[in-house]
Amino acid sequence: MKSGEEAEHFNVLNDLPNDSKFLQPYFAKLRQKAEKETLLRDHLDLSDVFLIRFLRARDFDVDLSLKLLINYHRWRKECPEISANLHSSTVLGLLQNNYHGVLRSRDASGSRVLIYRIGQWNPKDFTAYEVFRVSLITSELIVQETETQRNGLKAIFDLQGWCFTHALQINPYLAKKISAVLTDSFPLKVRGIHLLNEPILFHPVFAMIRPFLPDKIKQRVHMHGSSFTKSLCEHFPHTILPPEYGGTGESLEEVCQEWTRFIEQSEEYLHQLSTETAGETPSDP
Structure with missing residues (x-):
């Protein structure tokens, strides 16, 4: 469970627009870590617009966001009967x-x-x-x-x-x-x-x-x-x-x-x- 200070920090970050300069360090850290992951090398979309989804979903914890990003791509790869054809x-x-x-x-x-x-x-x-x-x-x-x-x-x-x-x-x-x-x-x-x-x-x-x-x-x-x-x-x-x-x-x-x-x-x-x-x-x- 988050402390009151941590929760307030997350709420501030969560409310910021995607292009806020205060979010840039989080994008940079997550992108840097993602580029080192073998599973993610074939997935070139590491844009701010894409990464913000994972950061917000994990309260801007970069390590947890990376884990979620890896799981997302692994799930789609391992379950093509659901994810390969979204037409x-x-x-x-x-x-x-x-x-x-x-x-x-x-x-x-x-x-x-x-x-x-x-x-x-x-x-x-x-x-x-x-x-x-x-x-x-x-x-x-x-x-x-x-x-x-x-x-x-x-x-x-x-x-x-x-x-x-x-x-x-x-x-x-x-x-x-x-x-x-x-x-x-x-x-x-x-x-x-x-x-x-x-x-x-x-x-x-x-x-x-x-x-x-x-x-x-x-x-x-x-x-x-x-x-x-x-x-x-x-x-x-x-x-x-x-x-x-x-x-x-x-x-x-x-x-x-x-x-x-x-x-x-x-x-x-x-x-x-x-x-x-x-x-x-x-x-x-």
Whole structure:
């Protein structure tokens, strides 16, 4: 746990713009260390804009930021079935089925709020790897946002419709990969995970994932059950939540369709990420 002085120092750094002269020593130290790492030599993007994600995610601790940067590239390299093809076309059917969306407004702490509707995922049409690719695509898009780097994200998983065929898709290998992104392989802070309508069949799957999670993430998991309206509004302003979840914001359909359009509009950037994972030289944007 940070002392009050350390926390205040981080808050000052976190609030500075990317081009602040006070951040330059951190960029220089992280870049210098990264250039010495064999795994990172093929990844030439050590720009300030890229490195700031890892520094903010680890409270400007350069050594921890380097570890996160290494884990990020290792994870992408070791899990190509998820990360090698981030084109929107690979998951468009799932997105068009209103499976996933990102709320237009942030919560009171400035966190991005993501929604996943498991019942809209048909395991006969999409594997768990493709479903998880949706999360990776969204993460790669929102991590570009300075406010999200500073304030992290919270995710709402609506598990209504979860059944045995969903459970069969989650194996220990995938559970470990999912937990890695939540903990030490992606430069975003997970501020909360909220589960709605969780059925008995989901508990064994969560029990598979839980051991891989650090205590701080375990403490941020909230199970709301089927009577979630009151408890969910204790964590999120009702003005940003869809009416389906007790709020007065945009409907779930609007939220999902708007985010799907944004993903489609980001195809050029997603193509660049895909070619980088494949080891090619990305084209200029």
